[in-house]
Amino acid sequence: MVNVKRVAVLCLAAVGVAVSGSDVLAGGPMGTATIKGKAMLSAAKPSMRAIDMGADKACAAMHSKPQYPQGKMVFPDGSIPYAFIYLKDGVTGKYDTPSTPVEIDQQGCMYRPHVFGMIAGQPLLIKNNDDTAHNIHALPKKNAQFNFSQPKKGLENKLEGSKTFTRPEVMVKIKCDVHPWMSAYAGVLSHPFFAVSGKGGEWEIKNVPAGKYTLAIWHEEWGTMEVPIEVADGATVEHTFTYSKAAAQRDVNVREVTVGSGPIARASNP
Ligand SMILES: [Cu+2]
Numbered sequence: 001m002v003n004v005k006r007v008a009v010l011c012l013a014a015v016g017v018a019v020s021g022s023d024v025l026a027g028g029p030m031g032t033a034t035i036k037g038k039a040m041l042s043a044a045k046p047s048m049r050a051i052d053m054g055a056d057k058a059c060a061a062m063h064s065k066p067q068y069p070q071g072k073m074v075f076p077d078g079s080i081p082y083a084f085i086y087l088k089d090g091v092t093g094k095y096d097t098p099s100t101p102v103e104i105d106q107q108g109c110m111y112r113p114h115v116f117g118m119i120a121g122q123p124l125l126i127k128n129n130d131d132t133a134h135n136i137h138a139l140p141k142k143n144a145q146f147n148f149s150q151p152k153k154g155l156e157n158k159l160e161g162s163k164t165f166t167r168p169e170v171m172v173k174i175k176c177d178v179h180p181w182m183s184a185y186a187g188v189l190s191h192p193f194f195a196v197s198g199k200g201g202e203w204e205i206k207n208v209p210a211g212k213y214t215l216a217i218w219h220e221e222w223g224t225m226e227v228p229i230e231v232a233d234g235a236t237v238e239h240t241f242t243y244s245k246a247a248a249q250r251d252v253n254v255r256e257v258t259v260g261s262g263p264i265a266r267a268s269n270p
Contacts, residue, residue, distance in 0.1 A: 021117045021192040023209040027096030028191065030211030033231035037239040039083035039201040039217060046072045046221060051181045059109035059179060069181065070114040071220040079201025081258035082115040083219040083241070084171060084187040086194035087205070088226055090213035095191045097121035103156060104174070104184060106134045106150070109183035111174065115220075117194035118186055120168050124161035128153055135177040142169040143188070147177075171218055185220060210235075217241045 022030065050066035053059040074080055099122035107113045109130060118124070128134050128150035136157075139146045143165040148157065165172060165188045176182035187194055195203035210233045216226040222243040232236050 020204050020206050021119075021189075021194040022205055027098065029093035029209055029230075030207040031211075032234045033208040033210060034204060034206050034236040035208055035229060035231060035239065036202070036204035036213060036236065037085075037217065037241065039080045039085070039185070039197040039203065039221065040240055040242045041074055041078050041080050042242050042244050043222075045074045048072055053109060053179070053181070056109065056132055056179060062108045063128065067108070067110065070110070071183075075200065076233050077200070079197075079199075080219065080222070080243075081197050081199065081201065083197040083201070083203070083217050083222075084115055084185070084194065085197065085203045085205065085215070085217045085241070086117065086119060086187060086189060087191065087208070088170075088214040088216035090211055091191045091193060091209075092211070093209065095119060095192065099123065100188075101125035101160070103127065105129050106136075106176075106182070109134075109176075109179050109182060111176075111182055113184070113196070115171075115185045116187070117192075118144065118165070118188055119192060120188050120190055121164060121166050123158055124164045124186075125158045126150070126155060127156040133178060134182070136174060138165075138172060138174045139179050140165060140169055140172040142167045143172060153239065170216075171220075181219075187218065215239060219243065 048068050050068055070082055073082065083124040095120055102116060102118045103125045105127045107129045126136055131153045133149060133151040135149045138145055146159065148165065165186065168190050170186045171187050174184040174186065193205050193208055195205045197203040208231055210231055212230045214226050215229040216224060218224045225241055227239060229237060229239065
């Protein structure tokens, strides 16, 4: 059963709320293990320049403070939000497609949430909360593109069936052709074992069935990493993904040290 209230939490998640897909999207074999950790950056922080919204005065007027690119955010302790963490390999169960949509809102000429996960085939509800025109343009590689405008506040489009993302794809970029600073990323999976890092870079994937997996991370600025991981029933395994400069160049396959904290939980390098 999909818990509607918790799905709303998933959709509205901003920085500060670590989001776990397996906490909200059931409908298949669920277990009792937890995989959690942090997303960190040990390399130099990227330079942060406020977004220039001057091209659309309506957008600029919506903010009293400077807005910064979400993908470049780094907290003072080096932790990073908006990383997508998921089980890349090893999930064997079949999971239902939730009928409750994932929501993306256009608010203050930014997408909220900026990064989110969903199950392939799950409806996508796209809303315009702004007094200006937006264009929603998805740029998938394995799924069908969509590209339409929402010229007024209050408009919404529900994409479902063949109109939503029907195939697993990590990640799908969504952008606005009117406001070049606007982007969002969807991690489309066949299962609910994903999370998005929040404040403190923290993330948590709950209800994982016992087994061996490949745990992977994606971040728009810093690239991808993965690590083999094994969990037992009831165990909690912790893993910190740390992006160094070398790992940040492009897609890489970095196997990192993992700390196991469950009774017989462990994660090992092969
Ligand atoms: Cu826009």
